[in-house]
């Protein structure tokens with residue numbers, strides 16, 4: 453895997469994963485806007501991501517879907533999608549080549565608490581590449597259950613209409629753990 457100005461590039465398969473600029477062949481991990489962008493000639497995604505991508509992106513030449521767990525040979529590699537547990541259709545991309553097995557995931561969530569996503573599945577590999585937006589040691593997050601209880605304590609839809617709406621919105625937001633009050 454190579455880091456290029458268009459994003460992460462798999463030379464053995466001649467495709468980019470979640471490219472930041474238009475490319476000929478893109479593999480998209482999930483439909484969030486910081487991973488799925490338009491302008492690609494071809495886009496490979498999970499089956500359950502397709503309606504979301506259709507809805508969000510208007511300028512993709514052609515889509516192809518790949519069922520979870522089913523492998524696809526692309527040039528000199530074999531690509532397989534596994535659920536990432538982040539949002540509906542989010543996947544980890546396993547790439548098997550002669551030099552080893554790499555798993556690339558955009559965002560992932562192994563707590564199985566997301567209301568809509570297919571449950572995360574662990575995948576054996578030699579190299580694991582993941583997004584880590586808030587992974588720097590400067591971030592220190594409280595226990596998610598404590599946050600939920602604090603946010604919802606005494607707050608109902610009538611007492612504070614902002615709280616339930618916020619929790620619904622993060623279905624499409626960045627946090628890896630989603631709660632619905």
Ligand SMILES: [Zn+2]
Pocket residue numbers: 482484487538558559625626
């Ligand atoms: Zn995301």
